[in-house]
Structures are given as structure tokens and as C-alpha cells.
Amino acid sequence: MPLTLKQIENASPKTKPYKLSDGGGLCLLVSVTGAKLWRWRYCFDGKEKMMAFGEYPALGLKDVRELHFEARRILISGSDPMAKRKAEAQDKQKAIRDEQRESEKSFEKIARCWWDWWAIGKSPRHAETVMNRLEADVFPAIGHLSADDIQPGQVRNIITAIEARGASDVAKRAHQTIGQIFRFAIARDLATRNPAGDFKPRDVLAAVESENFARVDETDLPELLVKMDNYEGDALTRLGLKLMAYCFPRTSELIETPWTEIDLVRARWEIPRERMKMKTPHIIPLSRQAVDVLKALKLLAGRSRLVFPGANDKTIPMSNNTLLYALYRLGYKGRMTGHGFRGLASTILNENDFDEEHVDLQLAHMKRNKVSAAYNHAKYLKQRTAMMQWWADYLDTQLEKGNAATLNH
CATH class of the missing domain: 3.30.160.390 (Integrase, DNA-binding domain)
Incomplete structure (x- = not known):
């Protein structure tokens, strides 16, 4: 029964x-x-x-x-x-092992291994930003795929999607990061080719109007600062280079500055909207070093209303190419421009744990609507003041390093 x-x-x-x-x-x-x-x-x-x-x-x-x-x-x-059940169990275990082996070669797994290796020595904020962008833009699209299954078109789709939301610089960095991950994988036999290497961002991203972004690497900064400090040309030009480095404004914003914008007592440089590329007011907190440079410039300018008057006509600003040609004479043609100081400041400040929004505001990169434009120029001024003083101190440290290297040689 x-x-x-x-x-x-x-x-x-x-x-x-x-x-x-x-x-x-x-x-x-x-x-x-x-x-x-x-x-x-x-x-x-x-x-x-x-x-x-x-x-x-x-x-x-x-x-x-x-x-x-x-x-x-x-x-x-x-x-x-029983034999059939045993065979099915073995097949299942094999499938699990195969899946595990494939997961070891998945792009996300490789990327996280790369990040652990790459992040050593990087600032925590910068490293976190790179991982956050991978998690937001890259892993959802290709993270689950085996590295060798990823095609150039999939990498292209990732960066064009980023560009579509108005972040073309982030799109370029995403392409660069993906390429670095694949090179890491190839070197460790985790991938056989780099699909990001089949094209450059400019091949698929829309061209954007830009200035000459040539700049030296951070490792070359000490030597550049030494040469700038020892510049044997016009004193006004030498001080202009120093102020450009300390404050990193756009070149036109620097050379056209009238003394009415400079407040040495409050240590502020306030540029009105009419002179700004973004057409919104901009405040540059002046470090102690920048104030000293401006005091020296005040003696040179005499009665001129301009901080950087022309050599022959004191009523008009110095030539737009004066600082650029000075860099040429120092041996930096094609290697460094006035705008290069902006790029260096952006990279180094971001990599030293300064808030990205504070850096963007100081570079006057922040997008502002008409309602907020009148107020945002003073946003985070306390934090930006501390940041600008750190930057000036950092440059002085690099100058000292350059001088020490010169003496040792």
C-alpha cells in the first residue's frame, strides 16, 4: 500500500x-x-x-x-x-566553472583589477571619480561581456552617449580609460586586442571650438617655473607669467585687466561679466604670492589704468602674444601656452582632493543660467580662497624643487 x-x-x-x-x-x-x-x-x-x-x-x-x-x-x-544524474551534475559543475572562468575575463572584472592596480598613488578623490564614471557609463553597456567579445562599435556607442549629454571631455576620458584597461588586460593575457585602439575620439566625436591646450606634464613644472623666474626679458612680462601661473585666468582676461578690478586689501580680483567668456562675473581670490606680484606690477605700471599696459602706448593692453612668445623664448614652443596653466591647475587640483565643482567654478567653466548667473560667481568663495592659496604654495614648492635640481646639476 x-x-x-x-x-x-x-x-x-x-x-x-x-x-x-x-x-x-x-x-x-x-x-x-x-x-x-x-x-x-x-x-x-x-x-x-x-x-x-x-x-x-x-x-x-x-x-x-x-x-x-x-x-x-x-x-x-x-x-x-544514477549515472544520468551524475553526468548532469558534472555538466552543471563544468558550466559553473566555465562561467566563473568567463567572469574572470569579463570587462568589469578586469576593469576593477586594473583600478586596484592603477589607483595606487592616485588621490582618493580622483580614483573614486574614475570608478564612478566606469560604473555609470561603461559597466552597464559592456561590463558583463568577455573582453574579447567587445567590439569597437560598442566603445564608440559609449562615448557618443556621453557626448550626447553635453560631456565631451568626459567622453574623451572614457575612451582613454577603456583603452588603458584593455592594455592592462592584454599585458596579463586576459584579452588579445584593444577595441578602443581602433579609433580616436576625434574620429567619432563632434569637433569643439577650443584654444591651444598645449601644456607640459606635471613632472616638467619645476623646470618651467625656474625658467620663468629667471626670465631675462621685460619685467612686466616676467611678472605676467607668474600671475598667470598663480591665478590661471584666460590670457585675454589677464592682459586687459584694469586696476579697478584689483582689490589688494581684500585680496580679490573681480572681473565683470563684460570681460568674461561666459558673460558672467568672476572672482579670483588672490593668494599671498599673487598679491606680492600685483604690488610689483603696480610699481611698474605707474599711472596707467591697466595692470599690463603696452610697451609703447600705456593706454592699451600689452599684445595678446607677449606671454606666449615669452614661453617660446624659454624653449616651450608647442609645449606650453598661457592656457596650459589652466589645464595643469585643473588636473592637479582635482587629483589633490579639491572638490570638482570648486575647481570648475574657479576656472569659470561652470554652466550658469540667467537667473543664477548674478550669484554663482561668489559661490564657495571661502573654499576657493583656501584652494588658491594651496595652489600658490604648491607652485612655490615646485619652484624650490626646480632650483634644487639646477644646483645639483
């Missing part, structure tokens, strides 16, 4: 294991500990075998009968149910 739930529940352990039959070779084995185990006795190829299904009550009566029925169907078809 088939078993009933009442019989199963009432089955108590005895001094020896015993079985309760359900028919067709299926039985419930009651152990001396009270465990109730489903077993099926059958014959295959002339040999008697015992197949385990599971334990009651985790495996109920209805469920075990379904398993028993399926096992008998396999036996009738001419196969050994």
Missing part, C-alpha cells in the same frame, strides 16, 4: 534502521537518529542499485513521487538514472 502522510509523520526511530515502502521500489528509510530518507531500489544491467532522492520533510511525498516517476521513465528508456 502507498504511504500516507500520517504514517510518515508517526514513524519513530528504533534501535535499527527500518523502511516504509511506497511501492515500485520507493521507500522511506527511518534511521536510528530519526532522519527520514527517501530511497529507491532498482536493477540496471543485472546489478541492484540504491538511489537517494532526499530527506523528508524537505522533500515531501508528492515531490518524491514525481522524482521517482521520472527516474523510472529513464530506467525504462534503457539508461541508468
Whole structure:
């Protein structure tokens, strides 16, 4: 007779294991500990075998009968149910191992390994920004894919999607980061090719109007500052280069400055909207070093209303190319421009844990609508003042480093 739930529940352990039959070779084995185990006795190829299904009550009566029925169907078809189950288990384990191996080569897995390796020595804020951008823009698109399955078109789609939201600079950096990750993978036999290397951002991103962004690397900054400090040309030009470095304004904003914008007592340089590229007012907090430079410029300017008057006509600003040509004479043609100080400041400040919004505001890069334009120019002024003093101190440290290197040679 088939078993009933009442019989199963009432089955108590005895001094020896015993079985309760359900028919067709299926039985419930009651152990001396009270465990109730489903077993099926059958014959295959002339040999008697015992197949385990599971334990009651985790495996109920209805469920075990379904398993028993399926096992008998396999036996009738001419196969050994236990051998088939073992083969299926091995196939499943193999699939799991294969999936694990593939996951080791997934782009996201490789990218996170790259980040752990790359982030050593980087500022925490900069490293976090890079990972945040990968998680927001890159992993959702290709993170789950095996590195060798990723095609150039998928990388293109990522950076054009970033560009579409108005972040072309971020799109370029995303392309650069993806390329770095693939090079890391290739060097470790985790990938065989770099799909980001098949094209450059300018091949797919819209051209944007830009200034000459040529600039030296941070490692070359000490030597540049030494050469600027020892510039043997016009004193006005030498001081202009120093003020450009300390304050990193746009060149036109620097050379056209009237003294009415400079407040040496409050240590502020306030540029009206008419003179700004973004057509909104801009405040540059003046570091102690910048104030000293401006005091020296005041002596040179005499009665001129301009901080940087022309060499022949004191009523007009110096030539727009004066500072650029001075850099040429110092040996930096094609390597450094006035705008280059802005790029250096942006990179170094961001990599030294300064808030990205504070840096963008100081560069006058922040997008502002007409309602907020009158107010945002003074936003985070306390934090920006501290940041500008840190920057000036940093430049002085680099100058000292450059001077020490010159003496050692």
C-alpha cells in the first residue's frame, strides 16, 4: 500500500534502521537518529542499485513521487538514472566553472583589477571619480561581456552617449580609460586586442571650438617655473607669467585687466561679466604670492589704468602674444601656452582632493543660467580662497624643487 502522510509523520526511530515502502521500489528509510530518507531500489544491467532522492520533510511525498516517476521513465528508456544524474551534475559543475572562468575575463572584472592596480598613488578623490564614471557609463553597456567579445562599435556607442549629454571631455576620458584597461588586460593575457585602439575620439566625436591646450606634464613644472623666474626679458612680462601661473585666468582676461578690478586689501580680483567668456562675473581670490606680484606690477605700471599696459602706448593692453612668445623664448614652443596653466591647475587640483565643482567654478567653466548667473560667481568663495592659496604654495614648492635640481646639476 502507498504511504500516507500520517504514517510518515508517526514513524519513530528504533534501535535499527527500518523502511516504509511506497511501492515500485520507493521507500522511506527511518534511521536510528530519526532522519527520514527517501530511497529507491532498482536493477540496471543485472546489478541492484540504491538511489537517494532526499530527506523528508524537505522533500515531501508528492515531490518524491514525481522524482521517482521520472527516474523510472529513464530506467525504462534503457539508461541508468544514477549515472544520468551524475553526468548532469558534472555538466552543471563544468558550466559553473566555465562561467566563473568567463567572469574572470569579463570587462568589469578586469576593469576593477586594473583600478586596484592603477589607483595606487592616485588621490582618493580622483580614483573614486574614475570608478564612478566606469560604473555609470561603461559597466552597464559592456561590463558583463568577455573582453574579447567587445567590439569597437560598442566603445564608440559609449562615448557618443556621453557626448550626447553635453560631456565631451568626459567622453574623451572614457575612451582613454577603456583603452588603458584593455592594455592592462592584454599585458596579463586576459584579452588579445584593444577595441578602443581602433579609433580616436576625434574620429567619432563632434569637433569643439577650443584654444591651444598645449601644456607640459606635471613632472616638467619645476623646470618651467625656474625658467620663468629667471626670465631675462621685460619685467612686466616676467611678472605676467607668474600671475598667470598663480591665478590661471584666460590670457585675454589677464592682459586687459584694469586696476579697478584689483582689490589688494581684500585680496580679490573681480572681473565683470563684460570681460568674461561666459558673460558672467568672476572672482579670483588672490593668494599671498599673487598679491606680492600685483604690488610689483603696480610699481611698474605707474599711472596707467591697466595692470599690463603696452610697451609703447600705456593706454592699451600689452599684445595678446607677449606671454606666449615669452614661453617660446624659454624653449616651450608647442609645449606650453598661457592656457596650459589652466589645464595643469585643473588636473592637479582635482587629483589633490579639491572638490570638482570648486575647481570648475574657479576656472569659470561652470554652466550658469540667467537667473543664477548674478550669484554663482561668489559661490564657495571661502573654499576657493583656501584652494588658491594651496595652489600658490604648491607652485612655490615646485619652484624650490626646480632650483634644487639646477644646483645639483
